[in-house]
Amino acid sequence: MRTKTQHKNDNSAEGDVKVGDTEMKMEEGEEGVVPPLVIKKPPVKPKRKYKKRKVDDEEHEENKHISKSIQQRFGKNKNTQELAVIKHTKNQTVKIVNPDAHDNMIERAEELKINKMYQVELRSDALPTAWKCALCHQRTCRDSLGDLFGPYYVQAEEKHWPEFLTKKPAKMARSSSSLIDIWMHGSCALWAPDVHMAANQLENLEEKLNIFWGQSCFVCHQSGASIPVDGKYLHFPCAMKHPGVVLDQSTFTCKTIPAESSR
Ligand SMILES: [Zn+2]
Ligand SMILES: [Zn+2]
Incomplete structure (x- = not known):
């Protein structure tokens, strides 16, 4: 009895460390809970290995497939990958290489053009x-x-300086101008006479503004x-x-209404 319990203890203690030792002790013909331990342990290792290899293979196949499709799409056009190229083929027809890149390029160019049109150039x-x-x-x-539309940049003449917009520079020379x-x-x-819109510029603006700033309104008595x-x-x-007064929309002119009809 004494040796049996000792052996049992030995088995459980050593069996955790080495499989070989457990098998050795099985051969001694002892009865007990040892056999199931021996059967269970060995198959665990190959099972794990097999599973891992399967996952690896699947991943490998997947990667191979992805790399193949990337190669198919971009591999041949490696040099022109970033560029949209229009090629003349033998039949004198035009072929666009990388149509996606071509579309993106056209889109970017259009956006740039529009942005440039609306971009305000600020002058410091x-x-x-x-x-x-x-x-x-x-x-x-x-x-x-x-x-209000703007900004427009004009040289304001010292003679009719628009004080309501900004103070005249202290050291401004006579007959000079400032931007x-x-x-x-x-x-x-x-409604400003002789100021015309051409493209996105107002023609004659600078010249006419300097004249308008010298003219006072007969209603509010202010310049401009x-x-x-x-x-x-x-x-x-x-x-x-x-x-x-009445403003004539067809001719952009202003007329006074005769005193009799205005009453
Ligand atoms: Zn106004
Ligand atoms: Zn006025």
Whole structure:
């Protein structure tokens, strides 16, 4: 009895460490719980190995498949991978290599063109001005005037300096000019005589603005009046509100309403 229990203990203790030792002790013909341990342990190792190899194979196959499809798509066109190339084939027909890249390139070029059109070129050498209309002195979206458009860059002459937009530089020489950025309401620019839109530029703007800044509005008595009427001048919003004048949309001119009919 004593040896049996001792042996049992020995088995359990050593069996954990080495399989070979456990097998040796089985051959001694002892009865007990040892046999199941011997059967169970050995098959575990090959099973694990087999499973692992299977996963490895699957992964390998998958990787091979991916690499093959990448090679098929890009391998041959390695040199022109980034480029969309238009090739003339033998039949004198045009073939586009890398159509996706071609489409992307066209899209990017179009975006760039549009961005350039709307991109505002900010000039650091211009004097900063108040965000007001350079003609009527009103701010953006006042009454029904809508947004201010700009910035436009003009040389403001010292003679009729637009003080309402920015202070005249202290050391400004006589008859000199200084670059300022200006904004205008769409309607104020539209009704300003001889200021025309060409492409995205306003022609004559600089020259005419320096004249308008020397003209006072007969309604609000402020500078920047552009619309002539009977030898006097008006701002667009002042003309809109004044009951004595009428704006002719077909000719972009302003007329006074005879005193009798205005009553
Ligand atoms: Zn205005
Ligand atoms: Zn006015």
